[in-house]
Amino acid sequence: MSDRHPSAKTTQLISRGAALCLLGLAIAYGIGGSVIEYAFASDPLGPRVFPVALAVILGLLTTWYFFSPGTAEGFPTGRLLWRVLGIPVLLVVSVLLFEPAGFAISIFVLTLGTALIFEAPLKKALLGAIGHAALWWFIFSFVLEVYLPTGALFGH
Amino acid sequence: MSFDYLWHGFAVALTWQNLLIGFIGCFIGTMVGALPAIGPINGIALLMPIAYTMGLPAESTMILLAAVYCGAEYGGRISSILLNVPGDAGAVMTAMDGYPMAKQGRAGEALALSGISSFIGGILGTLGLALFAPMLSGLAIGFGPAEYFVLMIFAFATLGSMVGSQPVKTLIGCVLGLMLATVGLDATSGAYRFTFNEPELGDGIEFVVLVIGLFSVSEAMIILEHQGKGVTVIRELGRMTARWADVVKTTGATLRGSLIGFVVGVLPGTGASVSSAVSYTTEKRISDTEGTFGKGDVRGLAAPEAANNATACGAFVPMLTLGVPGSGTTAVMLGALMLYNIQPGPMLLTERPEVVGGLIASLFVGNFILLALNLPLVNIFARVLTVPNWLLVPGILVLSVIGVYSTHASVFSIFLMLGIGFVGWLMRKAGFDMAPIILGFVLGRVMEVNLRNALAISGGELSILFSSTICNVLWVMAAAVAILPFYLSRRSKRRIAAALATAE
Known part of the structure; x- marks a missing residue:
């Protein structure tokens, strides 16, 4: 903790x-x-x-x-520290994938990884990640018409 | 004093598009407020780039963000009452009597009564805003560059003495924000400053990148650290309406809380956490003759709730009239105005009455929508508390990435956001607050431009900063707010020491 x-x-x-x-x-x-x-x-x-x-x-x-240093909250230690640091690492990986692999895959990786870091069961994490990728893709690309990269896999 | 701007504002706020936007904002805001993990500043930071990318006009974006802000102030009470964990900083004191009421099986009553107090606080705060905005705007119309520069100094002095218990960290945060604002092209000389030959930094650090980095990425890391503290939601809500006797009993507390909340909100640097604490302690001093506060007294619930909603409205006064944000959340909203190339200040009311009037009118309408949402639908919002973090946090991160990418279409911006987020997390661990950085960043360019303009007018003579009555009054006020808290704190410490010595 x-x-x-x-x-x-x-x-x-x-x-x-x-x-x-x-x-x-x-x-x-x-x-x-x-x-x-x-x-x-x-x-x-x-x-x-x-x-x-x-x-x-x-x-x-x-x-x-x-x-006159005052108070500080202090850093997490042990396994929690690695889990916390996993979030920015996961974001870096996801952003690196963003344009080459496309929005959907990049977001799937990000949401799956984050859910696992937050200790979700694998099956729920997988379902959640698929749901996130599909939901946000639908909302932003189709409803709000925001340009998001589709990636080389899908021909862009 | 003319209220034409307000009637014009109602014409803007009552179009079906803006009513829908206001409704959506209120709904999202209440959910954001109810979730202990995120507060109004996070919600607004995430929604701002999306609203901008959608091509919403400035007034509609401000209506959306204001609705989220006020909605979050309403929603904060839900987790305070049902979880004993405040949904946002302003709802800390709500838990003092709200949670004991919930434990007594009166959660539904507490939610309904606090909803009514929130409504009254919100409406009175908006009335105050509608009254004071044109008055202050009229006074500030005579401000020149020198007066503006000294006003910014006053705002920072207020922040340093009021935000948090560690003024040095607040001031360091402000300076860091000012430093970040110097990155990019200097419009006066054409020089590039601190861009490290990176073309994407030529226009400076984008506001969206900074806000999302500080309030979303670092927040996700903090949520992970703090999760699993073993809180339980009270599910038995009981009677879902407030008793008339309780409404009558809390009238005084609600009115006093609204007044305190509005006044505190107008002061730069103070926020809902201060106003709710002040109103609670005031009410306890006035009304707690039987020692019932902290054990489920309805007046202890009503006062802070009215105060935090009135504060949200009061914080718009300095933002709309002087271009000085009253809180971290209004600093983000000020940044949203700048996204639209709208310069806040006393001329805003004259030049863009649809923005100021639309925002104030939408607050009136929004409070009615929030009352309607928060009384019958409170059960639905209470269910938001059961959303697990493993589902919520990935959503926050996705919105952060999309928010930055949709505004700038650049992977570099996302990396910059990540870097800022990581540094923000390190700073939070060291006990720094993020809001002063945003305030410094928002005020940075305006402050430098006004200083340089003032000195250009005076031919480099610093005496221009002390040449007008307004400047001198502002210097005295800045010195007073910077020095007084230290003096009072020392005096009270001396008194306590003397009292202890006498007791021994």
Whole structure:
């Protein structure tokens, strides 16, 4: 299960890790903002000042956050962590299939995988995935006439 | 003060197409609200790109999204009462007396009574919106770029001091949103900023991609973590109508809750969770002479329900009149307006009366539809609670993928959404709220453009930001809302410490 009430030490570790990541982002963003190339600007500020100011503000706030971390929810552990991470992985696979294999197959894979991650029995997961793929295909392609790729398998 | 815009709005809202759209929105909204896993912001984030892709006009899209928003505020009470798990943040306090009533076999009565309180709160909130929107709009018409920039500072200061218990995280969220808004082509200089030579980032990060990433993908991961907590639905609903005596008994609580809800809703950064908590504690202080609150007192049920519905309407006031969203959900709706190239602000009422009037009129109509849906059909909505997550979450993910693809027809956008969703999940684990990021993103471009325009007018002199009375009043208000909560918190801590020392 998710560690909903992590220890103070874990909370500090998570928060300080997040603060350091944000500080790195502030520095990178500030440097990136200060070297934006432009030919002209019709206002006194130009395109660089606002991003650099934001980077400075983020840097200051992050320093405050580092020394006063507050509470964090904490990450899931063990098998649950792998199941949770399975959702974005499954989405990546499904999106990679989206144009080559088509909407229906891609959505079938996504919904079947997600149902299994949520511990649905295989038969119900299969039926649910077929139902999802057919329902959404019908609603979007025929009722709402939204373009969705049919994939190489179906000749597009 | 002219109400022509409102009559025009009723003409828009009462067309059969918009009535149908409003009905569908109310139905979906109630279901979304009833499901503990998702809230109004998720429902709106998923529906917004679909409405846009369907080619609905701006006013119809706003009617749909407003109906979902209000429907969700009604629906949130269902799981609060039957599961003791709030369907959305605004329904947390509803469970305090609603669930004990359900355990006493009075679930049907609790649902009916809270439906009536929701209706009164919604109607009074909409009345307030119809009254205050033109007034505030008229005041804000004199705003120039400098005033707008300071107004945004005020909005962020309000957020930092009011949203959540960790203001630094709220402010970091706002800054991250502002940073994301700088990605893409800078219209003033023609420079590309933070695009990493990726042509698809030339127009910036699309609002739909950000919203769906933050509120759908990360939500699916959170639902998985929190599932299986062993809650049981109360199925014995009992009598399905409210007792007249209870309606009379709760009149005061409902009216007070509506007033508190509306006022809290108008303030940027506060939401239904704050208003329902304030109204509940106020009502407890006023009415709980026999210690019945928390044990199934109808007044403890009515007050927060009226408040959270009035808040939803109040949150539209700053959004429609100043272009400053009052809550995360209205920030998403503001983004929906921008999808249609409509710039919110004081001129919106004059330039697009059909959008503002149509939205407000649809709230009046929507509340009647919601009352009609929520009294006789509450049994059907209660069944939504039995939909398993393995069936619900794949549907959310499919709608997320289709929503992004249908708006941009690009696989890159879907990958970007996934990346944003994953980072959003990491941030939620670290205790960050997603709404400030959306608020920062929505206000980001407007804020920068107004700052640069103001400085262009003054020839680079920063004194323009302090040159008008409106600017100075807004600076003082921003400083007050930023500093006061810290001062009050310190003072109360000192008092508690002093009291403890005296007791020892």
